Amino acid sequence: MLTPAEATARVLATARPLPSETVSLPHASGRILAETLTADRDFPPFNRVAMDGIAITYAAWAGGQTAFAIQHAQYAGAPPRPLLSPHQAVEVMTGAVLPAGTDVVVRYEDILLHDNRATIQIPPPVAPGVNIHHQAADRRVGDALLRPGTRLGPAELAVAATVGAAELAVTRPARVAVVSTGDELVGIHETPLPHQIRRSNAYALQALFGQDGADVSLFHLPDALDKLRDGLTNILGAGFDAVVLSGAVSKGRADHLPGLLRELHVEEIFHEVQQRPGKPLWFGAQTGGPVVFGLPGNPVSTFITACRYVRPWLRACQQPADAADASAAFASPALAVLTVDIQFKPQLTHFVPVRLTVDGEGRRLATPLRVGGSGDLAGLVGATAFLELPPEPVGFAAGSVWPTWAL
Numbered sequence: 477m478l479t480p481a482e483a484t485a486r487v488l489a490t491a492r493p494l495p496s497e498t499v500s501l502p503h504a505s506g507r508i509l510a511e512t513l514t515a516d517r518d519f520p521p522f523n524r525v526a527m528d529g530i531a532i533t534y535a536a537w538a539g540g541q542t543a544f545a546i547q548h549a550q551y552a553g554a555p556p557r558p559l560l561s562p563h564q565a566v567e568v569m570t571g572a573v574l575p576a577g578t579d580v581v582v583r584y585e586d587i588l589l590h591d592n593r594a595t596i597q598i599p600p601p602v603a604p605g606v607n608i609h610h611q612a613a614d615r616r617v618g619d620a621l622l623r624p625g626t627r628l629g630p631a632e633l634a635v636a637a638t639v640g641a642a643e644l645a646v647t648r649p650a651r652v653a654v655v656s657t658g659d660e661l662v663g664i665h666e667t668p669l670p671h672q673i674r675r676s677n678a679y680a681l682q683a684l685f686g687q688d689g690a691d692v693s694l695f696h697l698p699d700a701l702d703k704l705r706d707g708l709t710n711i712l713g714a715g716f717d718a719v720v721l722s723g724a725v726s727k728g729r730a731d732h733l734p735g736l737l738r739e740l741h742v743e744e745i746f747h748e749v750q751q752r753p754g755k756p757l758w759f760g761a762q763t764g765g766p767v768v769f770g771l772p773g774n775p776v777s778t779f780i781t782a783c784r785y786v787r788p789w790l791r792a793c794q795q796p797a798d799a800a801d802a803s804a805a806f807a808s809p810a811l812a813v814l815t816v817d818i819q820f821k822p823q824l825t826h827f828v829p830v831r832l833t834v835d836g837e838g839r840r841l842a843t844p845l846r847v848g849g850s851g852d853l854a855g856l857v858g859a860t861a862f863l864e865l866p867p868e869p870v871g872f873a874a875g876s877v878w879p880t881w882a883l
């Protein structure tokens with residue numbers, strides 16, 4: 477049986493970069509950039525006035541002059557006009573081009589304005605340049621600003637907008653079929669009979685994969701082998717990048733999936749991982765078709781195996797081929813301090829849902845939630861991560877530090 481690290485390596489070995497597509501800037505939010513965006517101009521593109529006030533010649537002020545006649549006013553958006561006399565001043569507004577011939581800005585708060593003359597109330601600074609955002613101070617024309625593989629959040633979209641990238645190349649979302657199986661499951665609009673439950677896993681998976689930008693379609697198939705075969709045949713041939721099944725991968729008489737998937741030419745890459753929850757995890761791939769994850773049906777197992785294995789695969793596929801560091805986005809979980817003692821005897825990696833907080837010294841603390849078992853889906857409410865505890869030792873002491881995976 478594989479360890480979680482070995483299973484992860486086999487999952488990621490099947491990830492292929494998805495092709496790119498072009499979308500308009502407002503639709504690129506949250507998507508993964510598939511091109512390099514460079515500065516089309518210096519940042520800022522001109523010496524920008526950074527405070528409302530007057531622009532003057534530093535040498536005059538440093539030489540003892542404090543009263544300056546106003547030559548004109550320079551507004552943001554107006555073509556620049558130079559200062560003609562070093563002993564006069566230009567009124568300037570934030571965002572305006574600094575008038576040629578000036579090299580310092582004095583704020584309105586630090587001058588008295590009377591009769592078109594400004595009298596400075598403060599001593600001169602030690603050098604010119606004050607209250608000026610100099611051309612190219614932040615970035616130079618041609619600098620790479622955003623690289624392939626960058627997730628486009630609000631700051632990145634602002635950068636794209638400022639270089640005029642009205643359309644952007646992004647990786648196409650992964651197309652994922654989420655398939656729940658089981659005759660005990662009814663839809664969310666139905667009233668279950670005493671021996672039935674509503675299907676919840678599919679919605680958790682849809683939301684999880686949606687957070688990674690995947691395009692998710694939901695299906696439900698019954699346990700009867702012929703119906704399961706027909707349904708699965710259609711789904712496998714429908715052009716999905718991944719088919720994620722929940723349930724029917726364990727040892728029960730209705731757990732048909734491993735056999736059926738083999739019959740449908742989905743090659744098994746592994747079945748079972750040394751972990752709890754989620755030991756019955758199944759993974760395979762169909763040549764020329766999708767990869768298939770068979771997630772164990774117990775809701776906590778489904779949830780955690782989706783986070784631990786499916787989401788990294790999605791992220792890997794959504795990285796463009798030329799991403800600078802394709803592995804960085806998903807390779808390493810962050811460390812956190814366990815806040816209570818935990819005993820776990822089985823020789824299995826133990827995944828523990830936790831709530832992460834930060835203490836007064838900035839340490840990340842992981843507090844386990846009260847989850848009754850892998851069927852306790854309500855126990856997951858409020859989880860922000862899960863701990864990955866190794867098969868050894870049996871006892872994990874409060875204060876010890878372990879990897880955590882954010883949800």
Ligand SMILES: Nc1nc2c(c(=O)[nH]1)N[C@H]1C(S)=C(S)[C@@H](COP(=O)(O)OP(=O)(O)OC[C@H]3O[C@@H](n4cnc5c(N)ncnc54)[C@H](O)[C@@H]3O)O[C@H]1N2
Nearest residue numbers: 656675676677678723724725726727731772773774775777
């Ligand atoms: N003899 C053994 N029995 C079991 C083993 C084992 O090793 N030997 N493993 C246990 C473990 S661990 C798990 S996890 C489950 C996984 O079983 P399956 O993947 O075959 O899942 P099902 O039997 O179909 O369902 C398990 C459980 O989860 C509920 N479920 C399933 N799908 C949904 C859904 N979409 N929404 C809500 N709840 C769902 C289902 O009703 C069952 O209660 O097997 C153990 N058994």
Ligand code: MOO
Nearest residue numbers: 753754774777850
């Ligand atoms: O994945 Mo099972 O607990 O290990 O329910």
